[in-house]
Amino acid sequence: MLRLDLNNLFSERIGPEGIDWPAMLAAHARSLEVARDALLERKSNPEAFLGWIDVPEDTETLRRVLRYRQANGWVEDLVVLGIGGSALGAQAVSAALGNGSVRLHFVDNVEPEPIIGLLRTLEPHKTLVNVISKSGSTAETMAAFLVFRQWLELAVTDWKKHVVVTTDPAKGILRPYAEAEGLTAFEVPPSVGGRFSVTCPVGTLPLAFAGVDLESLLAGARKSNEQARGALEHNLPAQTALVNHLFSQRGKNIVVFMPYSTRLRYLPDWFVQLHDESLGKMRDRQGNEVRTGTTAVRAIGTTDQHAQVQLFREGPRDKLTTFVRLLAPSENLEIPAVKGLEGLEYLFGKSFFELLDAEAKATAHALAKAGQPNYTLALEKLDAYNLGWLLQHLMWQTAFLGELWNINAFDQPGVELGKEYTYALMGRKGWETLAQELKAEGVE
Numbered sequence: 001m002l003r004l005d006l007n008n009l010f011s012e013r014i015g016p017e018g019i020d021w022p023a024m025l026a027a028h029a030r031s032l033e034v035a036r037d038a039l040l041e042r043k044s045n046p047e048a049f050l051g052w053i054d055v056p057e058d059t060e061t062l063r064r065v066l067r068y069r070q071a072n073g074w075v076e077d078l079v080v081l082g083i084g085g086s087a088l089g090a091q092a093v094s095a096a097l098g099n100g101s102v103r104l105h106f107v108d109n110v111e112p113e114p115i116i117g118l119l120r121t122l123e124p125h126k127t128l129v130n131v132i133s134k135s136g137s138t139a140e141t142m143a144a145f146l147v148f149r150q151w152l153e154l155a156v157t158d159w160k161k162h163v164v165v166t167t168d169p170a171k172g173i174l175r176p177y178a179e180a181e182g183l184t185a186f187e188v189p190p191s192v193g194g195r196f197s198v199t200c201p202v203g204t205l206p207l208a209f210a211g212v213d214l215e216s217l218l219a220g221a222r223k224s225n226e227q228a229r230g231a232l233e234h235n236l237p238a239q240t241a242l243v244n245h246l247f248s249q250r251g252k253n254i255v256v257f258m259p260y261s262t263r264l265r266y267l268p269d270w271f272v273q274l275h276d277e278s279l280g281k282m283r284d285r286q287g288n289e290v291r292t293g294t295t296a297v298r299a300i301g302t303t304d305q306h307a308q309v310q311l312f313r314e315g316p317r318d319k320l321t322t323f324v325r326l327l328a329p330s331e332n333l334e335i336p337a338v339k340g341l342e343g344l345e346y347l348f349g350k351s352f353f354e355l356l357d358a359e360a361k362a363t364a365h366a367l368a369k370a371g372q373p374n375y376t377l378a379l380e381k382l383d384a385y386n387l388g389w390l391l392q393h394l395m396w397q398t399a400f401l402g403e404l405w406n407i408n409a410f411d412q413p414g415v416e417l418g419k420e421y422t423y424a425l426m427g428r429k430g431w432e433t434l435a436q437e438l439k440a441e442g443v444e
């Protein structure tokens with residue numbers, strides 16, 4: 001069960017920075033319904049990139065993923081070669097729910113030292129490499145693949161058994177290569193963008209090896225679909241999208257995303273890409289310059305209470321904070337009493353979860369008292385069902401915001417030029433003119 005607590009946004013709690021929520025919801029009900037209907041209507045068009053809505057219904061693909069996992073019981077280490085949406089979802093969920101039966105490693109950068117370090121520790125006979133790229137052409141992922149492929153080829157008799165590819169069914173360099181070499185390959189549905197791909201094999205294949213209960217993860221995602229399709233009073237994604245919209249209009253240009261959980265430590269990274277890459281746009285759907293977006297910032301409670309909360313409370317009033325709180329622990333730890341340390345008596349006999357929970361509530365209230373708006377998404381507990389629900393909730397929230405801002409939340413034109421400059425600097429064929437231009441501009 002995912003619950004939403006909006007109390008710390010209300011004027012009676014936070015003063016002039018707050019809102020009259022019932023009035024706001026009523027005032028925007030129509031535009032939220034229009035947004036929902038538009039998304040559902042566009043869903044059948046693959047070019048609208050709304051395939052992530054229906055992916056949790058695709059039990060056939062899930063079965064194939066599970067069969068592959070079962071057939072490869074020899075794997076002890078799984079290396080994911082992927083970046084952005086091709087890594088962050090699996091990384092977030094495996095850190096939260098992985099049972100450790102297979103060790104997962106994410107290679108999402110091209111700094112040589114960590115890759116060399118990883119290669120030195122891995123045992124090639126027990127390693128499976130999952131190269132994941134929707135486009136099948138991302139430089140970082142492809143460079144890593146070239147290295148890992150060669151490493152395997154030199155070390156094992158059948159390197160092809162040690163590689164599994166996840167990519168677009170038709171586009172890019174990887175698909176034809178996988179076919180030509182006879183490599184096992186899974187599909188990223190063409191209508192699913194990278195940052196919305198955690199419930200398709202981009203996420204589910206590594207997560208199957210991590211031991212995550214994928215059926216429950218997808219069932220949770222379907223629960224969010226149910227809410228997003230339904231009436232506004234139960235439509236949590238539409239509601240949190242509206243909150244984000246209202247506060248961005250009030251100059252809250254930063255959205256802090258702060259789970260109170262170390263197990264959820266990579267969830268903010270996944271959210272940052274989802275939110276920033278989807279919503280930071282120069283142009284609206286009609287091509288007018290609009291420059292939308294709020295900047296998502298990562299934080300973890302309680303850890304960052306001791307690093308960032310000073311700023312969140314007393315710094316500029318330019319932030320909206322989303323807390324993610326767990327309502328129950330899966331295991332708990334009692335704090336023992338110790339003679340001679342009576343100054344800590346308030347902790348004796350209490351549990352760690354009580355302390356974590358008290359700190360989450362205390363921080364949210366302390367921010368509210370300082371007129372800093374915040375709201376809480378509460379998960380009944382941290383399991384696959386609730387996490388799947390939360391992930392899909394955040395994807396829907398992003399889609400709703402895209403509608404409210406009249407932008408395409410599913411493209412990323414702003415990342416292209418940097419890639420082209422990289423090709424030019426790396427001497428890629430066909431990019432010579434750009435390389436000359438860069439040289440003239442002092443970049444070489």
Ligand SMILES: O=P(O)(O)OC[C@H]1O[C@](O)(CO)[C@@H](O)[C@@H]1O
Pocket residue numbers: 083084085086132133134135136137138141194195277412415
């Ligand atoms: O899966 P691919 O195509 O390698 O892309 C990786 C990431 O690069 C981007 O295209 C641009 O940063 C992201 O949208 C995507 O998640």
